[in-house]
Amino acid sequence: xxxxxxxxxxxxxxxxxxxxxxxxxxxxxxxxxxxxxxxxxxxxxxxxxxxxxxxxxxxxxxxxxxxxxxxxxxxxxxxxxxxxxxxxxxxxxxxxxxxxxxxxxxxxxxxxxxxxxxxxxxxxxxxxxxxxxxxxxxxxxxxxxxxxxxxxxxxxxxxxxxxxxxxxxxxxxxxxxxxxxxxxxxxxxxxxxxxxxxxxxxxxxxxxxxxxxxxxxxxxxxxxxxxxxxxxxxxxx
Amino acid sequence: xxxxxxxxxxxxxxxxxxxxxxxxxxxxxxxxxxxxxxxxxxxxxxxxxxxxxxxxxxxxxxxxxxxxxxxxxxxxxxxxxxxxxxxxxxxxxxxxxxxxxxxxxxxxxxxxxxxxxxxxxxxxxxxxxxxxxxxxxxxxxxxxxxxxxxxxxxxxxxxxxxxxxxxxxxxxxxxxxxxxxxxxxxxxxxxxxxxxxxxxxxxxxxxxxxxxxxxxxxxxxxxxxxxxxxxxxxxxxxxxxxxxxxxxxxxxxxxxxxxxxxxxxxxxxxxxxxxxxxxxxxxxxxxxxxx
Numbered sequence: 001x002x003x004x005x006x007x008x009x010x011x012x013x014x015x016x017x018x019x020x021x022x023x024x025x026x027x028x029x030x031x032x033x034x035x036x037x038x039x040x041x042x043x044x045x046x047x048x049x050x051x052x053x054x055x056x057x058x059x060x061x062x063x064x065x066x067x068x069x070x071x072x073x074x075x076x077x078x079x080x081x082x083x084x085x086x087x088x089x090x091x092x093x094x095x096x097x098x099x100x101x102x103x104x105x106x107x108x109x110x111x112x113x114x115x116x117x118x119x120x121x122x123x124x125x126x127x128x129x130x131x132x133x134x135x136x137x138x139x140x141x142x143x144x145x146x147x148x149x150x151x152x153x154x155x156x157x158x159x160x161x162x163x164x165x166x167x168x169x170x171x172x173x174x175x176x177x178x179x180x181x182x183x184x185x186x187x188x189x190x191x192x193x194x195x196x197x198x199x200x201x202x203x204x205x206x207x208x209x210x211x212x213x214x215x216x217x218x219x220x221x222x223x224x225x226x227x228x229x230x231x232x233x234x235x236x237x
Numbered sequence: 238x239x240x241x242x243x244x245x246x247x248x249x250x251x252x253x254x255x256x257x258x259x260x261x262x263x264x265x266x267x268x269x270x271x272x273x274x275x276x277x278x279x280x281x282x283x284x285x286x287x288x289x290x291x292x293x294x295x296x297x298x299x300x301x302x303x304x305x306x307x308x309x310x311x312x313x314x315x316x317x318x319x320x321x322x323x324x325x326x327x328x329x330x331x332x333x334x335x336x337x338x339x340x341x342x343x344x345x346x347x348x349x350x351x352x353x354x355x356x357x358x359x360x361x362x363x364x365x366x367x368x369x370x371x372x373x374x375x376x377x378x379x380x381x382x383x384x385x386x387x388x389x390x391x392x393x394x395x396x397x398x399x400x401x402x403x404x405x406x407x408x409x410x411x412x413x414x415x416x417x418x419x420x421x422x423x424x425x426x427x428x429x430x431x432x433x434x435x436x437x438x439x440x441x442x443x444x445x446x447x448x449x450x451x452x453x454x455x456x457x458x459x460x461x462x463x464x465x466x467x468x469x470x471x472x473x474x475x476x477x478x479x480x481x482x483x484x485x486x487x488x489x490x491x492x493x494x495x496x497x498x499x500x501x502x503x504x505x506x507x508x509x510x511x512x513x514x515x516x517x518x519x520x521x522x523x524x525x526x527x528x
Binding site for chain 2: 014018078079085
């Protein structure tokens, strides 16, 4: 499959300009940054759970919510149809549209981590886990955007996702109370926290590979589902 | 497919055979067949809901036909979705959209990047749609007519071989509609084949080499506008006299004496044939107006 970087860049460049004037994005960006600034200011030393509360919230807020709003708005204003009728392929459209969300999510996580003074013992391992996680959340946001008729509808669909993926620490507490919900510990946000705990405890990436594989499986599965839905949306039937 | 026509080899760009499209219980298209040759401006004339947009959507890969066959550039409808195929055509339909927060120039810049077109071409198309001075304006602040002109500019930005236009001047005032018509004529002269849907009879007469009347999903008539008018003409001519009277007489030799008499007496203001308009013909064939 050929991917034209020129076309990916054209979509990326358009999205950067469009994003800077988009109220949804600026509001979503502020939330994790404010929370990180608050935590950083109030607490001298934060537990790992608190760091990852903000990091997971950034993933949902920017990786998924902003992406869903961008895609849903393209659908709502019939601009996605224009891209689909151009020579741009599915990977080029989705790649171009995801690239800007990816960069903004990573930058926000770096700033939040600095504000909270989070220093992972093995930065490279945590960075890999975070990059795989972003891919999952962007795919989730794209899917929700494609299934929504408008940006407002996408926001409504995103509400349970905020709870599910943004507040993983609370889910762990629920699992402890209701063991039948134990499968929820395989959610990517909880697996990311699990991985970070292992790394912080001194394990290497080789020793703690399972959570990474689980997050990767989520990212691949969600991406495949997104491509299938995108193909269906190409037609008006 | 290439055919011999009057000693010339003419390539068929669009070929549609027994096309049918059904939405639930509604039949949108029924047994529609036609061909469009290279360099033609082909008009699909019909009232709202007659199946014009459905036809364009099938031909551009946005809808799949229920039955029948559609070929564009000799490729069947199954391959219309491929990105390579889409490079060959430009499209303007009722569901085309623009990025409201971006300027006219930035909207076109995106598409110049997607099609690999030089940025200089943006200025050329903006001139064609009479928007060269407005290029920095944000889309959200444009009138409906101006947005329509931006969409048109976008449709022919990459100088496509085939242009699908669904009611291209429906939101425009007469001056801008004329500007667009001139631009489309220039494009057609440069070799672009145009498939146009409209319910504007003047537009169809001005631009189209051949037109098809579509009513309730079926093609009722298909021919050149001139041939259709001749076919439905009542073979009369109207003579307007200086005394205010109007005479309706047959165009045959039996009227020669009458015309000669008034001409010699210098009583004639004008003589013109009493041909039906495309609207009259549509009304006669379908029993309803073209709105």
